[in-house]
Amino acid sequence: MNTQPPPRDPRARDHVLDHADMHDLVADLALPGGASMYVMSALETSRELIRHSSYRYEFATVAVTHSLFALERVLAERLATNEPLHALIERATGTGLITAELAAELDRGRMLRDRLGQGAESSAALRPLRAERSPTGTSSSARHSAGGSCCAASALAPTAGPRARTPTPSDR
Structure with missing residues (x-):
């Protein structure tokens, strides 16, 4: 039995060193404590x-x-309507729930999700984004692109309880 981790994907080289x-x-992709179980599950899956x-x-x-599944559910819950994601993003922008800049980012993610679902795009064909290192050494553009909708869903979800801390490998 092989106990070694799988080899790193070379396309991830610009996001992190290892x-x-x-x-x-x-680490910043916290799970909202007051969110529905559906949202919590989708965000945890996304984060992992x-x-x-x-x-x-x-x-x-x-x-x-x-994370877009979670975002769609959170927006539907917050706006008390069951519309398609593009309409929810527009409505959330109109009510001031999200900024126009975030709406544009989320809409790009929504269009990618739609193309993937229709078979017009393949995740294997997507080119990796170049990462920009933040002052802390983490990849800010990778976090933004990969976790933008995850962060939005976390921020928009009800926060009746504390946000769950991201587990580390030593926690498992």
């Missing part, structure tokens, strides 16, 4: 897929898709 850095990359995308780059695309 897999251990992936824990820092997702981002964490493991250094081994398989396509996991980042699946992570964005899952």
